Amino acid sequence: MPPIMHANRLHLLLPFALPTAADAPSELHSLRAPALDKLLARATLVERVAGEDFQRTLPHERWVARQFGALADAAASSAADEAPLAPYMMLADGADPGEAVWACVEPVHLRVAHDHLILLDPASLELQDEEAFALFDIARPLVEELGIRIEAPRPGRWYVSGEALGSLAGASPLRASGRSVEIWLPHDARTGQRSRAWMKLQNEVQMAWFEHPINEAREARGLPAINSLWLHAQGARQSVRSPFARVFSNAAATRGLALAAGVAASAPPSSYERLPAAANPAAAGLAGGGATLVELEAFAAPFIAQDWPGWSHALTELEQAWFAPALAALEGGDIGSLVLTLCGDTASVTLAAGRGDLRRFWRRRVLASLFE
Structure with missing residues (x-):
């Protein structure tokens, strides 16, 4: 049969x-x-x-x-407005999210265009593992200084967790890629206001990466500098x-x-x-x-x-x-x-x-x- x-x-x-x-x-x-x-x-x-x-x-x-x-x-x-996918992404990357609230953070390039900034597709940046880990080592103390935990189970995909971040709504990188970032930047999911905690963290990391030898070497090879962080997918793991x-x-x-x-x-x-x-x-x-x-x-x-x-x-x-x-x-x-x-x-x-x-x-x- x-x-x-x-x-x-x-x-x-x-x-x-x-x-x-x-x-x-x-x-x-x-x-x-x-x-x-x-x-x-x-x-x-x-x-x-x-x-x-x-x-x-x-x-x-x-x-x-x-x-x-x-x-x-x-x-x-x-x-x-937001699918809480970060803890599952973290799980796929080999880390245990536990019960905490996590957001995914990716090193990106924001390109200046006239009077606004445009996010490039992260996949187009050709970011090497050693570059990503070196940038992570620079960013880590700045993030932890604000009472925020940061993990890097993968070179180019990091995760942050901490009460200082609050409840954030961020846009998927591919949702915002090729567009002005103004309306896609993280905001407080409850009030709709721009997150000051995230802006402070982002600005400090941007300053630390500005004109760093890693970025100078990238630009010498004709590649975009890694000049910012992109946060998205915040949430907690559920059944x-x-x-x-x-x-x-x-x-x-x-x-x-x-x-x-x-x-x-x-x-x-x-x-x-x-x-x-x-x-x-x-x-x-x-x-x-x-x-x-x-x-x-x-x-x-x-x-x-x-x-x-x-x-x-x-x-x-x-x-x-x-x-x-x-x-x-x-x-x-x-x-x-x-x-x-x-x-x-x-x-x-x-x-x-x-x-x-x-x-x-x-x-x-x-x-x-x-x-x-």
Whole structure:
């Protein structure tokens, strides 16, 4: 008797897969990715969550937090300002957050542009581990002098905790990247006022790093100076549960939520065919139980940089590595359902397709119709 595989669900989370209709150039509106096109056309709309222009977290962050129970339901999360992800990121980075309130802090570059400052994407800074640790050693006594605890389980991602910080609402770095930082700087979550404690800490660190030999050497190599700190994701760890049996992601928040829920998490493989056998029943010849979440971040860098040829190239690569083979597995009955959650700058859309949905040829939906 053949194995029953229809309980298997593969869920692909795609951050930055939905540009705004206004930003996307005309060629993006006519892109063709046959497997993705078929999936989008035939799938059933499960959920559409509309965000707000000035939300401080990203839709995929809120979606993940909600799936694991770290954030309220869809209606509440669409208005929520902050997903308390720092303690889970800390857990993924190998440290124990305990019950304390933590915020994530990242060394960044703020670029001067006319009358405002612009945050560069931290991933574009090419910050070396030894540079990050050296900058941390400079910042640490200044932070601790204010009665704030600071940990650096990873070179370029640090964590702070202390009553002096108060309750802060900060924006995700990729939410603010490429924009004037004025409205995205941390403020008191209760009063809405700019946090003086954080401003004092930030200013002292900026002064200590100004014209430091590390930054002089970076600028000599044509790289941006590391001239500021960025705080976000403050919160305390709480009890979470996972709707997924397996999680594949490079995102610290996603991995940390999985670990907190008792689910092993690892980096996603390069393609659907390389999923481990338990997550890819077609590779094993039998069904694996439960659902598998795979977070694919190929769209992130070109989206942030508004590099639309690069974004189109990422779509082509995902089509070949993931959408086409996953569609074939769905058509062959190797997986029971395929779910796609596509996210943009403020909103997200989730669509689900079973094998029977693929026969509904009268359904029509194109990727461009989902653009924000």
